Amino acid sequence: MKICYYPGCTLKNHAKNFEDSTICSLKAIGVEVDELDRWNCCGTVFSLTTDDLIHHVAPIRNLIRAKEANYDKVMTLCAMCYNTLKRANERVKSDPDSLEVLNNFMDREKIKYQGDVQVYHLLEFLKNEITFENLAEKIIKPLKKLKVASYYGCLLVRPKEIGLDDLENPTILEDLMAVCGADSVDFPFKTECCGAYQTVDRPEIVAERTFQILSSAQSQGAEVVVVSCPLCAFNLDQRQKKAVELFPEFKNIPVLYFTQPLAIALGCPEETLRFDLNFIDPKPLLKEKGFI
């Protein structure tokens, strides 16, 4: 099976560990990833003002690229790309006038976009198309006794119309971690914002959020936190440095992309996990547990 893949800006640099562990995991279950040709940045955020059509050009152009490659679906890993592409798609589907304006603006494109590409997330692909039952059969190294807190953040679940699970209490990541043999811990901050792009000019706010979110997970016994967004990952992982400065009682905890434990469970070699890109080194914990 071959699926169309849209990486987005950060998957090729800071979040290369997310991409590599995904590609290896999918290969282990017989799925080949076909990266879009000439993809462009989705813009990272969906424009919320009614008249701001120009910022929908970037996401819609990517969907045109998917059509050109003869796909009717495009898979994303990054929660922000997922949200932006899917919301822009829903916007033009429900508003033919704005679609017309966008198509006219992009009149050099050979394809006139008609809202007919589906945007989906890797989690949805694994759950609905591979199914967790089939995935369970491919697990060769169950992550026994690893206590995982699943952090969704905002954009996988909100707004409701495009979210991939229940917006207040999603469980898809916990279900996937259970398939990998890990134990999930429940904590009340799993859909609370990490502060997002405030990390650029107000890192202290993000460090405070990081402290709150991770301390809550730790109080429930979590040994690692898994995420699906490169911005959440940066905030929860790298901003721990600042969190320790502000809150001396805080203890570091590794933050992984959910595809890293998945790749371990599917038997992928350690070099595809790219732990060098994780700020808080998860290797001592994973070695102690006998997973690597």
Add this chain to the structure above:
Amino acid sequence: MRINISRKKIRDSFVDKVQELSGQNLLACYQCGKCSAGCPAVSEMDILPNQIIRFAQLGLKDELLASKAIWICASCMTCNARCPKGINIAEVIEALRQILLRKREDHLKVKKLSDKEKEDIPPIALISSMRKYTS
């Protein structure tokens, strides 16, 4: 904070502008406060989300456009998800930011970022910050 309310402000085109840009009906709000109760950023805000809606209904343009709160909101959409009246509060706050940004009053000073910051911070953060905080 001393606030003057007047018919003139309530009827000001600013109120229409906020409603038009956000696509929201401000008068639908009955001040239950659920948006502010669930907002993870209230501790940093000078005007809370429910107050932002009330101020916007009353056309309190100067207070809103000078507030810190509109730059603290990170559009996490928790308020939108929980509003019993279906108001998208995050869109209202975006409209307020846009009113300033469209006059080129940038909030993020990109030139002040050091090369090291630009290298260490991932593109996803830099791009989203520029999209939200610059014109």
